[in-house]
Amino acid sequence: MNLRILLILGALSAFGPMAIDFYLPSFPALAIAFGTDVEHVQLSLAAYFIGLALGQLVYGPLADRYGRRGPLLAGVALFTLASLGCTLATSLEGLIVARFIQALGGCAGMVVSRAVVRDLCDPVGAAKVFSQLMLVMGLAPILAPLGGGLLLDSFGWRSIFVVLTLFSALCGLGVAAWLPETLDRSLPHPPLRGAFREYRRLFGDRAFIAFSLAGGVAMAGMFAYIAGSPFVFIQLYGVPAEHYGWLFGSNAAGFILVSQVNARLLRWRGPAHLLRRAIWVYLACALALLGLALARTEALWPLLIPLFGCIASLGCIIPNASACAMAGQGRHAGSASALLGCLQFGIAACAAAMVGVLHNGTAIPMALVISVCGVVAVLCALATARLATPMH
Template sequence: MNDTARHPPKLGMLVFILATLTAFGPLSIDMYLPAFPQIASDFRTSISTVQLSLTSFFIGLALGQVFYGPVIDRYGRKPPVYFGLVVYGLASVLCALSPNAETLIFGRFLQALGGCAGMVVSRAIVRDLYEERDAARVFSLLMLVMGVAPILAPIVGGYITLHWGWHAVFGLLSVISLVCLLAVYAVLPETRGPNPSIKLSSALQTYASIAKSRRFMGYTISGALVQAGMFAYITGSPFVFIELFKIPAENYGWIFGSNAFGLIAASQINVRLLKKTSPETILKYSFGILALASVSLVLATVAGLGFWGLVVPLFIY
């Protein structure tokens, strides 16, 4: 453990900065969801085209995490964060000033590439600074923020969209990135410096060996299928609730936030179940509940049960 690790900054300040960096993902995804119909109207484009701005963000997020993993080990923790926050801030400005949907889609891709730097580095810094028990405590605080961010982001985004338009949402995100950049520079320590002995090419070999693990790929594909359903909901729900059910944009965030609350509750239940039950058993029952919720959604749609017929199964999902 290095000298910085032996004298870490105050826990409250550290958690605040790292939590903000960690929350870039949910903030960037959820804050602009209430603005989907307004964006489609302003650009005179289709719903599916606006949804591509979310798809491009997910692609950038996936590629960025693969990229930053070996980079932060090779070049240290802080330089990649500086780079990522600058890219994120400029991309947010590009999104705010987008003259058409194509520019917005590209800007969202760049935004994800920049934003995921903080998400990757924050976890690495915790491992650098703390031993296993203390690290678990800090991670639990970070995960709490990850749960709260999806609740607050669409609510804040809905009110911003109502009063100042969707451009202001990306303006706020650019300001947040600037504040984080200053905080990282002034407060956050460099917990692991550059290591020239690490070759970026070796990361490809590591990724290849992991991909050959059937156990790893089995869990990965299972989790991906579940996440696919959730992201399908994230992508389509603004139009369903705001356009179809005529829910005001500022109220959409409360509906979306209730599902995020369900994620927090489920994660806490999962922690307690793991003390008495194996992960495999929990997975089996979880997939059963997911299947039941999915069938309920289909039946509710066919039967035309309306708003509550969709909201309740979605919460269970």
């Protein structure tokens, strides 16, 4: 896969999730602008999660039936228009609706990019490409909170959505100019009316579900961290708000580093083997984090060490789980990618919500949800060992 296509796919994969991290620093400003509180502003984040989860189910069948480029261009255009709508929002309700539509457009890049990788690569090659995409995607959680904070201080909250509008428009131009159609037209393409039947088939594919859940539940732990870390870092341990982005970015850097190491390890071991090893590292770090949270340490740094291990290990878990889940899906790669993404973000939204439900003024809720995710992810990974796959 050439560098130009890789960069386009990385940008497409990133700009949906980037719209989450980019506007997090603006929550207090949005609350003031709309005369409400931060808790109600968080509804715009919940709406975005729901849109990401549900929208993917639509793009998968469309990408399998009509090709990759058409649905992708439509999704990018929708994201661009909705980002402009966010910029012009005059009420919180308007912003929530625009964010939901924005997510419906943004998830097209996530679905189609995975399908394109499946079209062009074998399972091991796909795992390597997914690891390389982590390098591009991983820059989003490093740069987005810092960039969002700078834009907020300099130009106000609306400038954040102006930048998202321009960025997605550039992505659309890149797709139109340089991304070829990768769906093999010689293969029969499933009709749209068979979409539900295809999803039912995928739910019956034990290998697909086991690998999807192993990666999705582990990723849900990351969303628990995203939901809980602002309170833990800033309010509980007194980290200045302007330094939050650096702590957030250091964990993202670990994620990027491990994803690149994973790409090299794939020369000697299959993605399923690496997944089953990395998942134990994730669980060990999660349990260590929970133990320290229960001990209620006076300093923050003991918590940062196992937290770094949890997030960094995802650089190995997510690409390998995605590659294994997508293997063998062939002409149904779009639908498989859609269901994979829906499961991931649906579970992630639940994990993030549980951190808020369990909130008790300590780091325990965040650590507990991450640990539960670790236990479930290990069980799913162990289940994959009993299934016949070509990627050991």
